[in-house]
Amino acid sequence: MEIGKIQLLKYIRKTSYGVILQNEKGEECILPNIFVEEKWEEGEEIEVFVYQDDGKLFATTEIPYCEAGEYAALKCVQVLSSGAFVDLGIIKDLFVPYKQQKGKMQEGKRYIIYVYVDEETGLLTGTTKFKRNPQYENLPLKKGQQVDLLMMNETELGWNVIINKKYIGLIYASDVYEKIYPLSEKTGYIKNIREDHKIDVSLQPEGFQNIDEFKQRILDKLDENYGILYLSDKSSPEEIKAEVHMSKKNFKKAIGGLYKEKVIEILEDKIRLL
Template sequence: MIKPGRTQTLTIAEKNNSGYFLEDQTGDRAFLSKIFANDDTEIGDEIDVFVYQDDHTLKATTETPLAEIGEFAVMECIQTLPTGAFMDWGIIKDLFIPYKQQKGKIVEQKRYLVYIYIDEATGLITGTTKFKRNPQYDITPFEYGNKVDLIMMNESELGWNVVINKEYIGLLYFSDVYKKLYPLSEEKGFIKAIREDGKIDVTLQLDGFENIDEFRQKILDYLDENFGLMYLSDKSSPEEIKKELEMSKKNFKKAIGGLYRDKVIEIQQDKIKLV
């Protein structure tokens, strides 16, 4: 059965002047406009497409949407109506968010975090800006240290609520923030913990040797840009290090320790120098 709102491989079953009818193994069909196919596309060929709905008709595109069913994405509002808002989905079809699914009034040309789902009442692919913050999960695909993509949601009492790999919501504690963050910005992060209650904690930096080369290079780049001098040392406060280098003091000390052992830098009482 063809699954609307998802990318899938379908077979070209029929061709006309406007495009191609694609089928899955059950015989379900979706229409692909000829503008999305190569001139040498023939009946029997398999093609990877994203399937969407257009007035309850299944259509396909080779474009890549910003998100699929069960995923989050940042989208810009294209048009607002009394019944809802149309968002730029990254494909030929815009995504509709009904008025009742808007957490606050959506304004044209502004960007919002949107979750995509199938509305049970209408059976249509729908967007919403209403979702539970920091939910609990029974099963997740993550382990400690996994590198993940993050979307900043909003600040809470403990830190930032974040979207993880488009599908999960987690928490980034303020103590793990080493740079200025903004709502809807995208960052790289790491899984810090999967708690017993099923909630997910993330961090922007792992405290360990896994990423020490990245921190070493950041220090060397800073020294190169500042005439070989850095007015920080292992005696500097975590706040000073965070402000200048956007890293934890623990990672800073490990990085400069390695650079010192390699005789790349000198560590003095109040500064660091390139050798």
């Protein structure tokens, strides 16, 4: 039975307190009555999330914010001397032991939590202690791939981010062209998987094949400014970053494409919509 995972289990029998579900190995768990649908029949496979409580295995049809082996920004709902509970999105809150807290957690605040199954207790557990720059082997990611990002924290190098809930990467400060807030969610792109097995990420796609996104961003700005944008290929990277949130390299590619398409006119200190 995979604790902390969403899985398909077979409906075996009905009891007074719920339904008994079973996996292929014959291991069983309880799905309480509040989650049972009358239309289900014995032998049917039900998609559930499995967790442990009071030494027993339970299931829920609720969808958790994340599974074991994943990171998520979770809200602290209760603080005790032994640890804190965070909302996992299911009927049972997730426990974060005091010794697994990087700093003392506070009720009502959100924290990036890594969810795992404790080897000693077998309980689904959370921690805020994890490596900020881990090394990975055999990553199922490739350069240029679009990914989901959860922003962690800013450092001297840039921003640490969670990639697809499972991996930690870095956006270099030189690749940040917009205001970023911790725990915000964004779309990103794998920029590089380094020889030391660390992951570099960008908030913008690279290459001419992705230039349409930047063209549209410039056109949107032109529409907002009555067809004129006081930027040109001679503008500084800082000016371009502040106005259209992209690198000068991508800006020049985009306006070059729009110029060839006869959509804009490039003047000494501005571009103008034709």
